[in-house]
Every structure is written in C-alpha cells, then in structure tokens.
Amino acid sequence: MIRQAAAEIASPKSEKTEKTRDQLLEAGIALFSQQGYEGTSTRQIETQAGVQRNLMTYHFGSKEEFWKACTERVYERMRGFLGPAFTQSKDIEPGERVRFLIRRYVRASAAVPEFARIMFDEGRGNSWRLKWLVDQYTREFYETVADLFDDGRKRHMIPDIPLTNFYYLLVGSASIFSMATECDLLTGEDALSEAMIDAQADTIAKLLTIAD
Amino acid sequence: MIRQAAAEIASPKSEKTEKTRDQLLEAGIALFSQQGYEGTSTRQIETQAGVQRNLMTYHFGSKEEFWKACTERVYERMRGFLGPAFTQSKDIEPGERVRFLIRRYVRASAAVPEFARIMFDEGRGNSWRLKWLVDQYTREFYETVADLFDDGRKRHMIPDIPLTNFYYLLVGSASIFSMATECDLLTGEDALSEAMIDAQADTIAKLLTIAD
DNA sequence: TACTTGTTTTGACAAGTGACAAATTTCATT
DNA sequence: AATGAAATTTGTCACTTGTCAAAACAAGTA
Numbered sequence: 001m002i003r004q005a006a007a008e009i010a011s012p013k014s015e016k017t018e019k020t021r022d023q024l025l026e027a028g029i030a031l032f033s034q035q036g037y038e039g040t041s042t043r044q045i046e047t048q049a050g051v052q053r054n055l056m057t058y059h060f061g062s063k064e065e066f067w068k069a070c071t072e073r074v075y076e077r078m079r080g081f082l083g084p085a086f087t088q089s090k091d092i093e094p095g096e097r098v099r100f101l102i103r104r105y106v107r108a109s110a111a112v113p114e115f116a117r118i119m120f121d122e123g124r125g126n127s128w129r130l131k132w133l134v135d136q137y138t139r140e141f142y143e144t145v146a147d148l149f150d151d152g153r154k155r156h157m158i159p160d161i162p163l164t165n166f167y168y169l170l171v172g173s174a175s176i177f178s179m180a181t182e183c184d185l186l187t188g189e190d191a192l193s194e195a196m197i198d199a200q201a202d203t204i205a206k207l208l209t210i211a212d
Numbered sequence: 213m214i215r216q217a218a219a220e221i222a223s224p225k226s227e228k229t230e231k232t233r234d235q236l237l238e239a240g241i242a243l244f245s246q247q248g249y250e251g252t253s254t255r256q257i258e259t260q261a262g263v264q265r266n267l268m269t270y271h272f273g274s275k276e277e278f279w280k281a282c283t284e285r286v287y288e289r290m291r292g293f294l295g296p297a298f299t300q301s302k303d304i305e306p307g308e309r310v311r312f313l314i315r316r317y318v319r320a321s322a323a324v325p326e327f328a329r330i331m332f333d334e335g336r337g338n339s340w341r342l343k344w345l346v347d348q349y350t351r352e353f354y355e356t357v358a359d360l361f362d363d364g365r366k367r368h369m370i371p372d373i374p375l376t377n378f379y380y381l382l383v384g385s386a387s388i389f390s391m392a393t394e395c396d397l398l399t400g401e402d403a404l405s406e407a408m409i410d411a412q413a414d415t416i417a418k419l420l421t422i423a424d
Numbered sequence: 425t426a427c428t429t430g431t432t433t434t435g436a437c438a439a440g441t442g443a444c445a446a447a448t449t450t451c452a453t454t
Numbered sequence: 455a456a457t458g459a460a461a462t463t464t465g466t467c468a469c470t471t472g473t474c475a476a477a478a479c480a481a482g483t484a
Contacts, residue, residue, distance in 0.1 A: 034337045038251030120332045123391030125246045134397045164399050165415040168388035175384035179335030185346045187376050203377040207419045
C-alpha cells in the first residue's frame with residue numbers, strides 16, 4: 001500500500017545542521033543517480049554539496065548509510081506524487097481509474113527521474129543495494145501494481161497480458177526519462193518537457209488499457 | 213542500416229594471445245554491464261578473466277580503449293541477431309513484417325542483455341561514453357527503427373503514437389531482461405527463461421502493432 | 425566563568441586505482 | 455642452437471578512495 005511518509009527521523013537540532021544534511025542529500029541524489037554508487041566518491045558529494053570534507057561521514061555514519069538516506073528521500077518524493085493520485089482515484093469512475101493511475105505514475109516518474117535511474121542502475125547487479133531497494137520500496141510498489149492489475153483485468157480494462165510483463169512495461173516506460181540525455185542526442189527532443197511527458201503518459205495509458 | 217560485422221581488426225598472432233584477449237573481453241563485458249564503467253577496476257577484470265595483471269593495458273592500451281572494444285563486441289552480437297532477422301523479414305508479408313521484427317528485437321535483447329544494461333547505464337549521464345555509444349551504435353539503430361516505424365504507419369500497422377515514444381517503449385521493453393536479478397527477487401520468475409522471453413515478445417508485439 | 429554538547433575542520437592512513445617501464449619468458453623463423 | 459619480436463610478468467609510481475581520530479569551534483547551561 002502506498003501511503004504518506006513518516007517524517008524525517010532526526011530532530012532538526014539547528015537550522016544550519018539541517019541545511020548541511022539537506023545539501024548533502026541533494027548532492028548525493030543527483031550524483032548517485034547520474035554516476036551510480038561506485039562511480040561517486042564521498043569527496044565529490046561533499047564538494048558538490050558545498051560543505052567541508054568528512055561531514056557526510058559525521059552526519060550519516062558511512063557511505064552506505066548515506067546512500068540509503070538518499071534513496072529514502074527519492075522514494076518519499078515518489079510517494080508524494082503517488083499517494084495523492086491514489087486518493088484522488090477513489091473519486092474516479094472505475095472505467096477510467098486504471099488509465100488515470102497509469103498516467104499519474106508516468107508523470108511521477110518524469111518528476112522524479114532519479115528514482116527510475118537508481119532502479120535501473122541497481123536492478124542489473126546483485127548488490128546489497130538491490131536487496132535493500134526491493135525490501136524497502138520495490139516490493140511494496142509491485143504489490144500495489146499487482147492489485148491494480150487484477151482489478152483492471154476483472155473489469156476488462158487491461159489487455160490479456162501477464163502481470164510480470166505489464167509491470168516491467170510500466171516501469172520500463174520511465175526509461176525515456178532516465179535516458180533524457182541520450183534522447184536529446186538522438187532525437188533533439190527534451191524528454192523531460194511537458195509535451196513529451198504528456199505524450200509518454202498518453203502512449204502508455206493507451207497501450208496498457210483497452211479503449212471503451 | 214543494420215549490416216553484418218567487419219571482422220575483428222587484429223591479426224590473431226597466436227592461439228594463446230587470442231585466448232587472452234577473448235577472456236579479457238568476456239570478463240569486461242560481464243563486469244561493465246553489471247557494475248558500470250567506474251565501478252569496475254582493471255585488476256578486477258584481469259582477475260575474473262584469469263590472466264595476469266597489466267595484460268589489459270598491454271593488449272588494449274588503456275581502460276577506455278578496452279571498454280570500447282567490449283561494447284564493440286556486444287553490439288556485434290546484437291547485429292548477429294538483428295542482421296539475419298532483417299534478411300528474413302524480406303520474405304515476410306508486409307502485414308506481418310513489423311510484428312516479426314519487433315519480436316526478433318525482443319529476443320535479441322534477451323540473448324544479449326548486456327547491450328541494454330550498458331545502454332541504460334550510460335544513457336543517464338553525460339560522459340564521453342554516452343557520446344561514443346550514440347555515435348557508434350545507437351544512431352544507426354534509431355534510424356533503422358524510424359524507417360520501420362514510418363513504413364508501419366503508412367500501412368496502418370502501428371498505432372497512432374509518436375516515433376520517440378514508440379522507440380523508447382521498444383528499447384525500454386528490454387528492461388525486464390536487464391533487471392533479471394530484480395525480477396527474480398520480486399516475482400520469483402526467471403526473466404531470461406524461454407517462457408518469459410516469449411511472453412515479453414508477444415506482449416510488445418501485440419501492444420505496438422494493430423491487430424488485423 | 426567553567427563545562428557540556430553538538431558540529432565543523434584538519435590530519436592522517438591503509439587499501440585500491442590506472443598507468444608506465446623494465447625484466448623475463450615464449451616461440452616462430454633463421 | 456641463435457635471433458628477435460611478441461607476449462607475459464614483476465616492480466613501482468602518483469593519485470584517489472573510504473574511514474578514523476583528534477583538534478577546533480560554537481552555543482547553550484550550570
């Protein structure tokens with residue numbers, strides 16, 4: 001079940017401290033999602049964050065723990081989009097509900113491209129990070145999609161394809177956003193523009209559901 | 213245009229030399245596709261290849277050149293699947309041609325999951341590697357898909373969606389194979405099994421084309 | 425004031441990185 | 455067997471990596 005976040009754990013001792021943590025997290029999210037875990041050094045993160053050396057270790061204990069904190073924030077951001085979408089979908093007629101949620105998921109993926117980037121990045125290997133991501137976030141999301149899928153199939157709103165393929169098509173549809181740089185080089189189009197996001201949402205919603 | 217490969221450049225001086233190069237390349241492909249460029253060290257490659265230290269530098273000059281050689285072999289492997297598919301598709305009735313090629317592409321992606329892995333990996337950033345991949349391989353492939361798309365649209369075999377979205381849906385459909393580890397953790401299914409490959413090929417072909 | 429607590433700064437270190445160069449081996453041809 | 459080029463092995467370099475530890479600083483409390 002997708003639900004709203006629990007508040008950040010640490011009590012914000014001081015204003016400045018919170019700012020340091022925040023800048024580190026934002027730098028970490030940007031760099032991890034662009035260069036991967038191994039490709040990003042703690043010093044690079046601190047430099048990009050504009051803070052002194054070793055502050056990451058002090059505030060988060062280790063690179064591993066810091067990475068987890070980064071993914072937490074990213075997933076939180078996804079929840080910030082998906083939670084309200086679920087709430088709103090309750091008021092939508094069943095015939096449109098699946099389509100509505102698919103479109104919202106696509107828009108969320110575009111708003112938080114770091115999420116898909118990290119997922120694609122870690123999904124290929126066998127690291128402790130993959131296990132952690134699946135346990136913490138992916139499993140929960142998968143179950144939600146599975147429920148949605150079952151319901152949609154009962155209502156004959158989803159074509160006759162297996163759940164696994166449905167799921168990875170939906171997830172894989174975010175690849176255009178996570179490969180925005182390549183997309184620009186290839187087509188000259190900005191994958192993260194409003195027009196492209198709409199086009200992608202329209203396309204997936206059309207293909208993954210059955211027209212009335 | 214997708215065409216058959218040019219032969220490997222180097223004249224195979226001796227049997228053993230060729231074996232060393234081959235083992236290095238195979239190890240490099242496996243490791244680069246699982247851990248990314250920065251996440252893989254030359255010593256790790258040499259260890260996995262079972263050869264002595266520094267032999268990679270000797271045979272390939274540098275890590276950069278070696279990486280290029282690895283991607284060359286991977287793309288060559290993709291061509292080994294796509295080339296014959298194109299040839300065969302000439303004999304297929306136009307109404308089935310697009311569907312046939314889509315299915316073949318999906319099967320190729322499953323047979324060479326390293327290709328999609330590397331593409332997803334590099335597509336997110338802005339490295340010299342991305343530029344090189346696009347110049348060397350991706351552009352050529354994109355043009356091929358674009359031609360196929362135009363033809364399919366004229367014949368009313370492809371739904372009314374933009375080319376860019378069509379392309380990234382097709383490419384993104386390989387994500388299930390490149391995230392095989394995650395898929396196993398999540399669903400218990402082997403994404404690279406014959407059954408799953410078939411299911412994925414069927415699904416994409418069905419969704420991206422219009423039924424007669 | 426002195427003391428405590430949380431945070432920042434600086435110094436250091438062992439392990440690992442890619443690359444270079446010289447020493448050594450291998451092996452087909454004389 | 456002798457030669458010479460290709461291939462392998464070993465040694466080393468300057469640099470980066472993550473982390474630890476101690477020093478310096480700030481701000482509040484007794």
